[in-house]
Amino acid sequence: MKRQNRASRKIKRLFYFFLVAISVALLIIVQAKYFNVQKLLTNALVWVESLGSWAPVAFIVIYNLATVLFVPGALLTLGGGVIFGMIWGFIYVFIASTLGAIFAFLIGRYLSRHWVAKKIEGNTKFQAIDQSVAKEGFKIVLLTRLAPVFPFNLLNYAFGVTRVSFKDYCLGSVGMIPGTFMYVYLGSVVGDLAMITTANQSANPQAQTAQFIIHVLGAILTVAVTVYIARAAQKVLENG
Numbered sequence: 001m002k003r004q005n006r007a008s009r010k011i012k013r014l015f016y017f018f019l020v021a022i023s024v025a026l027l028i029i030v031q032a033k034y035f036n037v038q039k040l041l042t043n044a045l046v047w048v049e050s051l052g053s054w055a056p057v058a059f060i061v062i063y064n065l066a067t068v069l070f071v072p073g074a075l076l077t078l079g080g081g082v083i084f085g086m087i088w089g090f091i092y093v094f095i096a097s098t099l100g101a102i103f104a105f106l107i108g109r110y111l112s113r114h115w116v117a118k119k120i121e122g123n124t125k126f127q128a129i130d131q132s133v134a135k136e137g138f139k140i141v142l143l144t145r146l147a148p149v150f151p152f153n154l155l156n157y158a159f160g161v162t163r164v165s166f167k168d169y170c171l172g173s174v175g176m177i178p179g180t181f182m183y184v185y186l187g188s189v190v191g192d193l194a195m196i197t198t199a200n201q202s203a204n205p206q207a208q209t210a211q212f213i214i215h216v217l218g219a220i221l222t223v224a225v226t227v228y229i230a231r232a233a234q235k236v237l238e239n240g
Contacts, residue, residue, distance in 0.1 A: 038075060041066070045079035055083065060096040067100025068107070070153045074183060081187020089184040097180065098173055101156045105169055108160020134163035141172025146179070 048058045063076050077097070080089040133140055141164060144155055159169055 041071070041075045041079070045076070045083065048079075049083050056088075056092050059083070059092055060099065063093070063096030064100040064103060067097065067153055067156065068104050073097065073100075073152060077180060077183040078187035078190065081184035082190060086185060086188045089188060090181055093180050093184055094177065097152075097176055098170075101152075101173055101176075102170065104153065104156035105160040105166070108157035109166075110160075130163050133159075134165070137164035137168030138172045140164070141169055142175040145173055145175025 044062055048055050048062065051058050059076075059080060063073065063080075065071075066073055066076060077093050080093040080096075083089065084092055141159065
């Protein structure tokens with residue numbers, strides 16, 4: 001009876017995991033094929049701009065939904081700079097991105113974590129990576145947040161299926177501050193929702209400089225965090 005219950009629970013978890021995976025895949029395909037995501041986000045930002053005092057609330061809600069639904073947040077971050085300016089744009093974007101990241105993390109944790117733990121049970125290398133993330137959670141989350149090359153939306157779900165603590169995950173998310181600052185600044189420099197697409201930004205020298213800095217820092221930090229995680233995992237293997 002107990003074996004049957006365990007088997008039933010495993011089947012249910014497996015079903016939920018594949019349901020989420022298929023839903024995400026379908027969402028990405030539908031977005032790419034049937035929707036112009038850039039246009040939808042631009043229209044949403046224009047609508048937000050027209051809301052007056054309710055604009056920050058609407059912006060944060062839209063940003064949260066975009067984060068959970070794997071919609072790239074760069075355009076929304078730029079839009080935050082255009083609509084609210086440098087200071088308030090930064091504050092609203094940071095609140096929105098942090099809340100969205102927490103929601104995605106919790107979804108990943110409570111829908112997929114147990115399944116992943118079972119799958120890596122017999123794999124020492126994967127276990128080492130998982131343990132290193134648990135032990136060095138704050139540092140690893142911080143470093144990956146600092147590196148804008150890592151896909152923000154995917155990273156939120158990925159951390160949810162690791163052993164990183166919720167506390168370390170939230171505290172490490174302060175690493176989003178530099179990237180958020182740069183993109184909001186870029187949006188405030190552009191100053192027009194119609195001009196925040198990549199093609200239009202290229203006409204602005206300040207925007208070009210900001211983009212160059214973001215890309216260079218992103219490349220450096222990506223190498224740094226990859227080396228750090230590899231070394232942390234190696235230490236776990238050696239001590240284990």
